[in-house]
Amino acid sequence: MKLHFLSAAPRWIAGTMLPLLLATCSQPAHQAPAGSKQSALLEPEIKIINYPAVSCEQIWQLNDDNSLQSPLYWMRAMDCATRLSAAEARAEARQWPAENWQNTLKQGLLLNNGNVTPVERRQYMTRIDGFLFDYPAPVRPLLQLWRDNQMAELQLSQERTRYAHLQETSDGQLDALREHQRQLTRELADTRRKLENLTDIERQLSSRKSADVSDSGQHGNGKTPAAGTTDSTEDVNP
Secondary structure, eight states, X not given: OHHHHHHTSOHHHHHHHHHHHHHHHHSOSOOOOTTHHHHHHHXXXXXXXXXXXXXXXXXXXXXXXXXXXXXXXXXXXXXXXXXXXXXXXXXXXXXXXXXXXXHHHHHHHHHTTSOOOHHHHHHHHHHHHTTTTTSOGGGHHHHHHHXXXXXXXXXXXXXXXXXXXXXXXXXXXXXXXXXXXXXXXXXHHXXXXXXXXXXXXXXXXXXXXXXXXXXXXXXXXXXXXXXHHHHHHHHHOO
């Protein structure tokens, strides 16, 4: 019944729908606006730079916004800074006075490898923190990691200085103890020598006393008559 009904549909419906279907199929699926080609020509061309391939001599000279806002650029700058000697890093850092955030950051990256003192490290970190709100958002995570490393270096320097002071104090105390020990050793040697001298004196005195006692005994047992005996004999014989 259904097939019979469709076959009985008026032919004018098919004649009306067929041109519409053909027109729909022939029309492009997407028709660009009239001004789209002109607007595409006006869009700026974005150049993608392979920063790891940029030479270290050229990396410091890149000052366009695309480079300065790219973390890859600053990673390459950090890598190039480590390849310089201390003297070269300091010389390059003088080429970038701390007038803006990008120069200040370049200067800090270079001085980090310039064999700086803790005082110099604190100074350029203070300059970098002075532009805290100027750093682009894409660069901030990398900058934070680098800054944490700088703070760790400062803390390590403080611990080394503290350890050096403790070592110096400990060495001084050990030297004082050694000197005191040497003084006690000398005093002990003097005391022993005095005791040995006293022992010798006592031995000599004991020897003399024994000799005196022996001499006194010999005189008391001799054959020479005593004075009292002679007197008594004279009294008996007139």
